[in-house]
Amino acid sequence: MNDGMSHGVNGTNTTGGLNRADGTARRYHAAVWDEPLIMEQGAPGRRGTVPPGPMEGAGGGDPLPAGVRRTTPPDLPEAAEPDVLRHYLRLSQQTMGMVGISLFGTCTMKYNPRVNELLAARDQVAEVHPHQDDGSIQGLLEIVHRFDLMLRELSGMGRFVFQAGGGAAAAYLHACVTRAYHESRGELAQRRDVITTAQAHPCNPATAAAAGFNVITLPVERDGHPSLEALRAVVSDRTASLMINNPDDMGIYNPHIKQWVDIVHEAGGLCFYDHANFNGVMGRIKAAELGFDACMFMLHKTFGVPKGGGGPAVGAYGCTPELERFLPGPLVVQTDSGYERRENPEGIGRVREFLGNLPQVVKAYSWLLAMGADGIREAADISVLANNYMEARLLAVPGVTKSFxxxxxxxxxxxxxxxxxxxxxxxxTAVDVQNRMTDFGVDAFWLSHEPWIVPEPFTPEAGEGWSLEDIDYWIDVLAYVMEEGRTSPAMVKSAPHNQVVAQIDGSSLDDPSRWATTWRAYQRKNAQRANAAGR
Amino acid sequence: MTEAPPQAPPARPASLGVIVNPIAGMGGRVGLHGTDGPALEAALRRGADAVAPYRARRALNRLRELAPGVPVLAAAGPMGGDHLTGEGWTVRTLPRSRTGPTTAADTRDAARAMVESGVSLLLFAGGDGTARDIVDVVGTAVPVLGVPSGVKMHSGVFATGPEAAGETAARYVADPARARCADAEVVDLAGDDLASAAPRMFGIARVPDARSSLQRAKAFTAGADDADLVALGREIAREMPADRLYLLGPGTTVAHVNAALGLQASRLGVDAVLDGRLLAADASEAELLSLLRRHPAATLVLGVVGGQGFLLGRGNQQISAAVLDAVGAGNIEILAARGKIAALDPPTLRIDVGDEHATAPITGYRKVRTGRGRSTVLRIVA
Structure with missing residues (x-):
C-alpha cells in the first residue's frame, strides 16, 4: 500500500490520509463471508466422522443402556466435516482475532507465546483424564504445586488453588470462603456486609451479592479513591469482608491501603485483594505484606495465557494459612513419595470440577519460568512506563482529557x-471514535466498567509487550479519527466502514423480547415479532 | 417504573412534536442562572448567543439521519419550524396565536396542541424552565425528551447531548408501542433571589428509556436503576415492622416503596404508612407532627432531589426541624438511584432545614440504599 489511503468494498476511501512512519496508512478490511448460521446449513444424511461400532467381544448390541438412549435424535444440523471447518474458519476471519493492535484496558491483552500452546498440547496435559490415578499424572501435579509456590512468592499467601474458571469465579470463591470463615466463628448471621469501591471491578459487588451478602459501595472522592472517613463510617461488627482492586481501573493507586486493611481487620472483617490490575505492580508489592487475607490473579491476562475468545480462563485464588482449611478441594500436596490430590474436609466444596483449567496453568507456569523474578518486575515497570508515555502523547491530542x-x-x-x-x-462520542478506529485495523478500545463516573471514557492499556511503533500507530489513529470527527463527523458517526457489518443496534441486548442465546429462542422470538408486525 | 403508561397506545403512524425555546441557555455563558423573565434582557445586554436553536438542529440532524420522513409537528417559527427546513422532513407547523417575543405561554400553547394532535413523543430544546412549562401541560400523557440546552438542567428528562437526544428520539419513534419509558423528576430552581435559589421538584414526566445509547461492550448495567429501585422498594416494604410509622418522602425513588405496598404515592408530598395502610397522603407538617405524637416509633424514608443532591429543605419543607427531631436521626433511611448518585459532583448530599440542632446528627457520612442489599455511603452537609 503506497498511495496513502485504503479503499472500502465499494471503492470509496475510508481510511483517509492517516500516515504511518513510512507515509502510508495500513490498508485494512475485514473478510466478509456473509456466512449463514450453522443451523441453517447442511442437508439430511451428511456426516463427518462415522465412529465404528463396538469392538469384537465388547458385549455386542447397543453400547448405551436403553435408559440413557434418546427416543428422538437431537435437532442438529447435518454437515460434512470440511463444511463445518470452513464455516468456523470464515467466522474467525470475520473477527480482528488479535492480529490488530489491542490495547483493551483493564484486560491486559498480551501476546500468548506459541511455545506455551505447544506444551499444553502435549499428551501429558491434553490427553490425561481427571479420574486417572495420581501416580500416572505426577508431572502435571508437580507443575500445579510448583506454580502454587511461585504465586505464594509473588503474593506472600499460604496456598493457591486454580479451580475458579476466571476472575469473577475467584471473587465468588472468596465470598464463599468469607461465608465459611464467619460461620466457623458463629458470626455469619451478624456479618452481612461486604464493602467495595465504585472503581473496583464489578465482579466484587456482584459475587458478594450472589453469595448472599449486602454490598456497600464507597464512592470515589476528590483524591481519586474513597476516603478513610467513608470507610470508617460503614465498617462495623456487621462487616464480613473488604473486596477491592488497587490500582483501580483509572490507574490510581490508593496509598492508604494498609490503613484500610487495618480498619477492616480491627472490626473482624477479611480483606480480599482483586489483582486484576496486577500488571503494573508485579513483583513490586505482596498482598500479604499489605495485610490482605486473600488475593486473586488472572492467569488469562496477567500471566500470558490467552483470554476472551482465545481460551478458557483461570482465577488463581490464594489465601493465608488461617483460611486454607476453607479452600475448595482437591488440593495438590507434596508427600514423601511425590504429589497427590487431597480433599479438604472443611472446604467450601467445588466452584468448578477437578483442578480447574489445567492446560492454562501449564501455560502460565511456563510463562512465569521464562520471565523469572527479575523479568516479571521489569515487565511491570515497562507497562507503567509505556502507559505514562501513552498518557503524555494522548493528552497532547486536542479533546483528550484525563480523569481526576x-x-x-x-x-x-x-x-x-x-x-x-x-x-x-x-x-x-467515545463509542463513535472506537467504532471508527477499527477501520484502521485497531481493536476496539475499552471504555469503562463505570461509564457513568467519567464522561465519554476510554481506557487503553499499553502493557509491556506492544512495540513503540504499535503504541504510536494506535495513538496516531485515535488522533486522526478525532480530527476527522471535527471535519466530517458523519464519517465517524456512521463507522465502521471496513468491518464485516456496519453499526449494530445494541438495544436488543436490553430487550428480553428480542435477545436470543439459542437457536430455538431465536426462531421463536423472530416468529413472534413477525406475527406482531403482521397484525 | 417500567410498566406501560395507563394511556392508550399512541396513534399510528408515530409522530414527533418539536418545541425549541429559542432563548434557553443564553444566560449561562454570560454568568446568569437562567434566562427566565428579566434575565433575558440582561443576557442580551451581555451579548449572549442563541444556544438552544443550534443544539436543537444538531439533535434534529441526527434524528433525520436515523428516522428520515418521520412526521413532525413543530411549534411556529424560531420555536420549531425554522429549524426543520431543507430536505428530508415531513413537517406541519402549528400557527402562533400570540404576538411579540416568544414566552413561556407559547411553549405551553404548543405543548397543549401537540397533546391534542396525539404526537408520540415531544422533543424539546431548553432547560429546566422549559421542561417545567411543558410537563405542566402534558403531564405523563405524552413522553418528553429534552435536548440539553438550558442553563439549569437538574431534571431527569434530558439526553446526555444533542446527538444522543436525536438517537433516543429516533429509536423511540421507530416503534413507540414497544419502546420503554421511565418516570423522571422535573426539577427547577425555585426562589426569586437567583443567588440563593435551590432546586425543587415540580412534576413527573415520562421519558424514553435511553439506556442502550449509554454504552455497548462489556457494561450494560448503567441504566438498570429502575429494576434496582423496584427491588429496593419491595425490600423496604418487607422490612417494615408492625406498629411502626413510615413517613415516605416525595420523589420517584421513594414512590417505589408505595408501589411495593400497593399504595398510590402522592409523589410530590409526604405520605404516612402504618402496617401497610395509608394513614395520610401529602401530609402537612402539622399532620406529620400529630402522627408522630401518636406513633413515636417511626422511620423517615427520603429520596434525593435533582442534580445538586438535596435531601431536605427543597420541595419537602413539611419535613421540618421539629419533624426530624421527633423521628430521630437514627431512623432516617436514604434511598437514591445509582445514576443519580453518579451525577453528584462532589458525591455529597445537602440538607437545608435552617436548624443546626435538628440537622447536626444527620450530617457526616451516611449510608444511602441504592438497590436490594446494595448501598453506598455519602457525606451529608448542612
Missing amino acids: DHLTLRRLEMTRFSLGEYTEQTGV
Missing part, C-alpha cells in the same frame, strides 16, 4: 481518559 487530572501522582499501568469535552463540541 488535578492529581499529580503518576498513574500505573493504565489511565482513564475522557472525551467529554470533545463530544460536547462535536457530537462524536
Whole structure:
C-alpha cells in the first residue's frame, strides 16, 4: 500500500490520509463471508466422522443402556466435516482475532507465546483424564504445586488453588470462603456486609451479592479513591469482608491501603485483594505484606495465557494459612513419595470440577519460568512506563482529557481518559471514535466498567509487550479519527466502514423480547415479532 | 417504573412534536442562572448567543439521519419550524396565536396542541424552565425528551447531548408501542433571589428509556436503576415492622416503596404508612407532627432531589426541624438511584432545614440504599 489511503468494498476511501512512519496508512478490511448460521446449513444424511461400532467381544448390541438412549435424535444440523471447518474458519476471519493492535484496558491483552500452546498440547496435559490415578499424572501435579509456590512468592499467601474458571469465579470463591470463615466463628448471621469501591471491578459487588451478602459501595472522592472517613463510617461488627482492586481501573493507586486493611481487620472483617490490575505492580508489592487475607490473579491476562475468545480462563485464588482449611478441594500436596490430590474436609466444596483449567496453568507456569523474578518486575515497570508515555502523547491530542487530572501522582499501568469535552463540541462520542478506529485495523478500545463516573471514557492499556511503533500507530489513529470527527463527523458517526457489518443496534441486548442465546429462542422470538408486525 | 403508561397506545403512524425555546441557555455563558423573565434582557445586554436553536438542529440532524420522513409537528417559527427546513422532513407547523417575543405561554400553547394532535413523543430544546412549562401541560400523557440546552438542567428528562437526544428520539419513534419509558423528576430552581435559589421538584414526566445509547461492550448495567429501585422498594416494604410509622418522602425513588405496598404515592408530598395502610397522603407538617405524637416509633424514608443532591429543605419543607427531631436521626433511611448518585459532583448530599440542632446528627457520612442489599455511603452537609 503506497498511495496513502485504503479503499472500502465499494471503492470509496475510508481510511483517509492517516500516515504511518513510512507515509502510508495500513490498508485494512475485514473478510466478509456473509456466512449463514450453522443451523441453517447442511442437508439430511451428511456426516463427518462415522465412529465404528463396538469392538469384537465388547458385549455386542447397543453400547448405551436403553435408559440413557434418546427416543428422538437431537435437532442438529447435518454437515460434512470440511463444511463445518470452513464455516468456523470464515467466522474467525470475520473477527480482528488479535492480529490488530489491542490495547483493551483493564484486560491486559498480551501476546500468548506459541511455545506455551505447544506444551499444553502435549499428551501429558491434553490427553490425561481427571479420574486417572495420581501416580500416572505426577508431572502435571508437580507443575500445579510448583506454580502454587511461585504465586505464594509473588503474593506472600499460604496456598493457591486454580479451580475458579476466571476472575469473577475467584471473587465468588472468596465470598464463599468469607461465608465459611464467619460461620466457623458463629458470626455469619451478624456479618452481612461486604464493602467495595465504585472503581473496583464489578465482579466484587456482584459475587458478594450472589453469595448472599449486602454490598456497600464507597464512592470515589476528590483524591481519586474513597476516603478513610467513608470507610470508617460503614465498617462495623456487621462487616464480613473488604473486596477491592488497587490500582483501580483509572490507574490510581490508593496509598492508604494498609490503613484500610487495618480498619477492616480491627472490626473482624477479611480483606480480599482483586489483582486484576496486577500488571503494573508485579513483583513490586505482596498482598500479604499489605495485610490482605486473600488475593486473586488472572492467569488469562496477567500471566500470558490467552483470554476472551482465545481460551478458557483461570482465577488463581490464594489465601493465608488461617483460611486454607476453607479452600475448595482437591488440593495438590507434596508427600514423601511425590504429589497427590487431597480433599479438604472443611472446604467450601467445588466452584468448578477437578483442578480447574489445567492446560492454562501449564501455560502460565511456563510463562512465569521464562520471565523469572527479575523479568516479571521489569515487565511491570515497562507497562507503567509505556502507559505514562501513552498518557503524555494522548493528552497532547486536542479533546483528550484525563480523569481526576488535578492529581499529580503518576498513574500505573493504565489511565482513564475522557472525551467529554470533545463530544460536547462535536457530537462524536467515545463509542463513535472506537467504532471508527477499527477501520484502521485497531481493536476496539475499552471504555469503562463505570461509564457513568467519567464522561465519554476510554481506557487503553499499553502493557509491556506492544512495540513503540504499535503504541504510536494506535495513538496516531485515535488522533486522526478525532480530527476527522471535527471535519466530517458523519464519517465517524456512521463507522465502521471496513468491518464485516456496519453499526449494530445494541438495544436488543436490553430487550428480553428480542435477545436470543439459542437457536430455538431465536426462531421463536423472530416468529413472534413477525406475527406482531403482521397484525 | 417500567410498566406501560395507563394511556392508550399512541396513534399510528408515530409522530414527533418539536418545541425549541429559542432563548434557553443564553444566560449561562454570560454568568446568569437562567434566562427566565428579566434575565433575558440582561443576557442580551451581555451579548449572549442563541444556544438552544443550534443544539436543537444538531439533535434534529441526527434524528433525520436515523428516522428520515418521520412526521413532525413543530411549534411556529424560531420555536420549531425554522429549524426543520431543507430536505428530508415531513413537517406541519402549528400557527402562533400570540404576538411579540416568544414566552413561556407559547411553549405551553404548543405543548397543549401537540397533546391534542396525539404526537408520540415531544422533543424539546431548553432547560429546566422549559421542561417545567411543558410537563405542566402534558403531564405523563405524552413522553418528553429534552435536548440539553438550558442553563439549569437538574431534571431527569434530558439526553446526555444533542446527538444522543436525536438517537433516543429516533429509536423511540421507530416503534413507540414497544419502546420503554421511565418516570423522571422535573426539577427547577425555585426562589426569586437567583443567588440563593435551590432546586425543587415540580412534576413527573415520562421519558424514553435511553439506556442502550449509554454504552455497548462489556457494561450494560448503567441504566438498570429502575429494576434496582423496584427491588429496593419491595425490600423496604418487607422490612417494615408492625406498629411502626413510615413517613415516605416525595420523589420517584421513594414512590417505589408505595408501589411495593400497593399504595398510590402522592409523589410530590409526604405520605404516612402504618402496617401497610395509608394513614395520610401529602401530609402537612402539622399532620406529620400529630402522627408522630401518636406513633413515636417511626422511620423517615427520603429520596434525593435533582442534580445538586438535596435531601431536605427543597420541595419537602413539611419535613421540618421539629419533624426530624421527633423521628430521630437514627431512623432516617436514604434511598437514591445509582445514576443519580453518579451525577453528584462532589458525591455529597445537602440538607437545608435552617436548624443546626435538628440537622447536626444527620450530617457526616451516611449510608444511602441504592438497590436490594446494595448501598453506598455519602457525606451529608448542612
